[in-house]
Amino acid sequence: MLMKDCKVCESEFRVLSSIPRWHFAMLNDNERNEKLKLAMESSDMRDKLVLDIGTGTGFLSMLAVQNGAKHVYTCEVNPYVAKKAEEIISINGYKDKITVINKLSTDLILGFDLPDRADVLISETVDCGFFGEGFAVSLTHALRELLHENALLIPSAVRLNCCLINSEDIAALNCVPDNILGFDLSSFNEFQTPGYFPVRLNTWNHKIVSNVSEIMIVDFQSNISFDKNCFIQKRATASTQVHGVLFWFNLSLAENIELSNSPENNRSHWMQAVQLFEHPVEVKENSLYHLHCFSTENGIVFKGVYPDTDDTNRSLLHTDKVSNELI
Structure with missing residues (x-):
């Protein structure tokens, strides 16, 4: 029984150690949360196909649906976070409106992962110096491969x-x-x-x-x-x-x-x-x-x-x- 418990502990540790701790500080950043909500509310997302890069908890995806998005396709590279996001999205009643894809955005395939180019891009994969989470790389790829020409971008500059x-x-x-x-x-x-x-x-x-x-x-x-x-x-x-x-x-x-x-x-x-x-x-x-x-x-x-x-x-x-x- 002790050996089994140890294996469980090792498994839990492996999962927990793969989850960046900044998620907790980010989700408790009330200014960030409120401003993202305001940005969504001030944008026209009605009946739009949305791409959310960096799912996390699914917070941004759910905000998009709450503000009229037709469907959100969201990608998350960490398999444990992606699975948890699906659970959270289901708990909040949005599972029919949000599809979580366990991939990097640069690996998404149009016509396979996404049915069509997206009308809206939402992403917040930036670090303290902006570049460290790969936002700029993901953005330029999405503009070229995954979005309509005049897609709405949040952020936009x-x-x-x-x-x-x-x-x-x-x-x-x-x-x-x-x-x-x-x-x-x-x-x-x-x-x-x-x-x-x-x-x-x-x-x-x-x-x-x-x-x-x-x-x-x-x-x-x-x-x-x-x-x-x-x-x-x-x-x-x-x-x-x-x-x-x-x-x-x-x-x-x-x-x-x-x-x-x-x-x-x-x-x-x-x-x-x-x-x-x-x-x-x-x-x-x-x-x-x-x-x-x-x-x-x-x-x-x-x-x-x-x-x-x-x-x-x-x-x-x-x-x-x-x-x-x-x-």
Whole structure:
């Protein structure tokens, strides 16, 4: 009997360990829930075929049906979550209106998984830095393969903003010092996160040491492209070290309805995104600098901060652990 119980425990652990814990914080994010509801209510979904990418609990799919959708086809890659979504949808009385498909959206086959191109796309598969859950890849594929030409998109656009930060506390989240009680543990830094990671900015000592500026605005319904290779002008607001870049998104769900994980929004379950430089960069107050940004639909990296007046010595201030191979 004990062996059987152990096998049950192992099975339950395997299931539970495959479920991302952020689902719970997300579902308790009341601002997120209410704004998605408002966006659905302000959109015409009557008798529309809807594609929902990233089923989760089925919450968005049920909102769509509640607002008049003819049928929702929703895909979820995690088999345990997909099965649970079917159960939740049935409990709420929507099983005849919602079809759960245990696949990635990029694996969906028109005419097999979906009877026709969808009239509406709803999806919220974004992380703190927007790109990490594969939203941009799924979106561009869906626009090309799964949606009608003038399909309604929720969300319909994104704006990314950024600033430079000084924070030894945040830098320490991704770096082992050279000496800890006399031991050299610095080799462990080979395991540093090379890209961005989530940080609740206001829980750490920090200084924002530049102006806030726009990285990109992408309208999903007009010549969509996430490709960018540019220099963003920054003015230092203090003479100090810059440890990295803080950035966040504003998602347009409908007219005058946005979701944002800006530092001012302490209620959002999404934290802010931080990418640290390999080495801190010294900046001087009121001086201009260029932040090198590179992005595709697969991700975004910040390659370095360079003095505005020095085009010849940029290698002195580069972040050589960040490369195109990351995205």
